[in-house]
Amino acid sequence: xxxxxxxxxxxxxxxxxxxxxxxxxxxxxxxxxxxxxxxxxxxxxxxxxxxxxxxxxxxxxxxxxxxxxxxxxxxxxxxxxxxxxxxxxx
Numbered sequence: 001x002x003x004x005x006x007x008x009x010x011x012x013x014x015x016x017x018x019x020x021x022x023x024x025x026x027x028x029x030x031x032x033x034x035x036x037x038x039x040x041x042x043x044x045x046x047x048x049x050x051x052x053x054x055x056x057x058x059x060x061x062x063x064x065x066x067x068x069x070x071x072x073x074x075x076x077x078x079x080x081x082x083x084x085x086x087x088x089x090x
Contacts, residue, residue: 004089
C-alpha cells in the first residue's frame with residue numbers, strides 16, 4: 001500500500017513538473033529569443049513531446065496550440081495512471 005501511494009505521488013509530481021516546464025516554455029517564447037540559453041534548455045525538455053503534436057495541429061492565427069494539447073494529454077495520462085495504481089491498492 002505504501003509503495004502504491006509513493007508511485008501515485010511520483011506520477012503526480014512528474015506530471016506537475018512537466019506541465020510547469022511546458023507553461024514556462026510557452027510564456028518565455030513571447031519574451032525571449034529562441035537561441036536564449038533558458039529557452040534552449042526548456043526546448044530540450046519540451047520539443048520531443050511537442051513536435052509530434054505540432055505535426056498534427058498547425059498554428060492557429062500565429063499561435064501554437066500544441067502546449068495546451070500536451071497539457072491536456074499529460075492530465076489524461078496522469079488520471080489513467082493514478083486510477084490504475086489506486087485500483088491495484090484496493
